[in-house]
Amino acid sequence: MRYLSKLFQPVITIPKNAKIKNTEITCKSQKLLLECGLIRPTGPGLFTILPLARRSLDKLETLIRSCIEAAGGQRMAVPSLTSASLWDKTGRLQEIGPELIKMEDRHGKKYLMAPTHEEAIADLLADVGPLSYKQLPLLLYQIGNKYRDEARPKHGLLRAREFSMMDAYGVHESERCARDVYCAVTEAYNTMFKTLQLPVHRVEAPSGDMGGSLSHEWQLPAPAGEDSVYICSGCAGTSLQGGPCHKCGGETKEVQSIEVGHTFLLGSKYSAALSALCTPSSGPPAPLYMSCYGIGITRLLAASIEALSSDKCLRWPDAIAPYSVCIIGPKEGSREWQTHGIGAISELYQTLKPARPGDVIVDDRHQLTIGKRLMMADRMGYPYIVVIGKAALSNPARYEVYRSCDATASVQLLTTTELLELLSNEDTQRIKINNVA
Template structure:
């Protein structure tokens, strides 16, 4: 991609509306556009990152045997009245009537809708178990939207639902999701903690939360200074007696054993082996995708900008030409790299070197290639590895091999 043709318009100044570091870098680097408070558009650069996060999620969900679907964001209110959650979520639901006076809402979550699917299509225990998931926008009329994507009115969730004949089946699917989630967050480049949590408005008995440590987090955990384990509360570590200190955390995932809370109310039941009717045993599993996105930045950045993990960066490398290095030479390097599967953002603009570097840091690709003096004199391309700040000089021939190794391709 040529920078001069891209929809990347970085800001020189820190945006005044930015409430935290990730919010600042997302606006400054032209990843996001703030439509109004709590409402955002993903610009081309942001969508490239979002797509990569989604692909990682899909890979691990599909590997676990889950099947992707896409449910409607518009939901009839009558189904919410059946579970009584129209009352629980009344304050945050976007509700309205259609032209026939039918009450609708923009879905804040999808337990009701997915349980309804099971009621309609599943008759026998032989159709169980299965897991369905989707990646979709959800809506909450937030009283106080804040911190950019962290708490917004329209947000993207990956929500999954498991369906089993009994508790043992649920336990197995729950364990599968726990494993998949750990793999997803690890691949996205965030250090996370898993804790047992309250089930709150979702109901059910067992639940686990996935959290990332950050000053802007709205949740609190207690971290042991001795063994680094996290706990929900307390002053002393129950395991090593070390002292506990408070740590703010961002919740990025939450999984629940729902049991039959929704299936019994909505009459989603199957005939078991003995021909007896039984409510389906369910679990639900959420990842706040649009919260994971800025959380990655909160834990992967420096003073200059975002340092994206290789797995989710918008491009693999930024290529910067300096001085009189010919466009054709840089275009050829870009071509060679792209042919080996490396995505290049080639800054071909005729502007000051400082501006090019500044933008390369704001975009945050993990490698910056520099074709300047060292290229004109010695035919060498300089590489800045953002994460380690390591600097290398390689010949054209060595370059493709270097990246093939770095990216295992």
């Protein structure tokens, strides 16, 4: 059994307007994650991810991987420590300058901690190239930490200096081929956000510095968002610019939002600068056509909490809550405790285990009342809270089942059979972790 009392979860209460060790509290996700013992700042824009948040990230990573691999993605890993000379060749060493974390090694060679890897991937492709058109398209992705020396990191995990990303790079013969992969990744993102049940808007964006001909931002409406999307009241179309909807002419409304992903057709900006070539079906070798795709993993976690939580209570997409079921047993010394003791808890745990393997946690702080623990579990936002209360003494035993995602739902009294049915029938996809055969 997994016991809550064994979890490393340093809960704190933050006074209003407090500063905690270099970090101002400026938004809901930051405050709740700190107070509930899920993250801890170590410096400006730097956070330790504590075990419950790390579990949530595990699930999120597994989901992202499965979606991007369905689109043909192959996982790989490029070093974070990147030669500054590569970025000099594409001009971004100067362009992004102060946002780069730069250093020299013991021999005086210049490096940076990469915020993104277009240069490194183009250099790899040049190194192994020229690639034949027969080997294309490729979709290479990685999951790992990125670095950005933000002038003013803020909003906790929403704008950090070290953060986790999924970044994927498409390698193509031509723009036409790139568009096929672009569509496949778009489909992957749609599946992912649907699984998370998040209303993410895909909005066409100016391609800007990245070069290339097409790009979209993926924006999640949330109060702490630093971006805006304009949603049309008529056709529900979205854009990044205000004014009448360009599709139907309807009125648009500005909504604050958080960018949680992007998709870009890059063209040959990076491949040309770094000589990454393709041997096409006919004609001489030419620079590869590249595309790139990103999901901010730690940011998406915080953004979904920002979008779903109340001021007082954490709420997660069901699929990535740290545990999906929390069992609360009777208080020590109560009538239910005396009748059932600890046995009722382990029996219920064993019953639920096959439906949610590794994903059930027991709040074993039996010295606390059920009410107090229920309040804390609600604040944590476990999707299902199952209480062994008075009705557990009836025959057949019934358990109080609370659904944290739906505050208006009243408590249900369910037998184990009904409870198992509820957990099995849920159409939300669950993400399994810890999976050794």
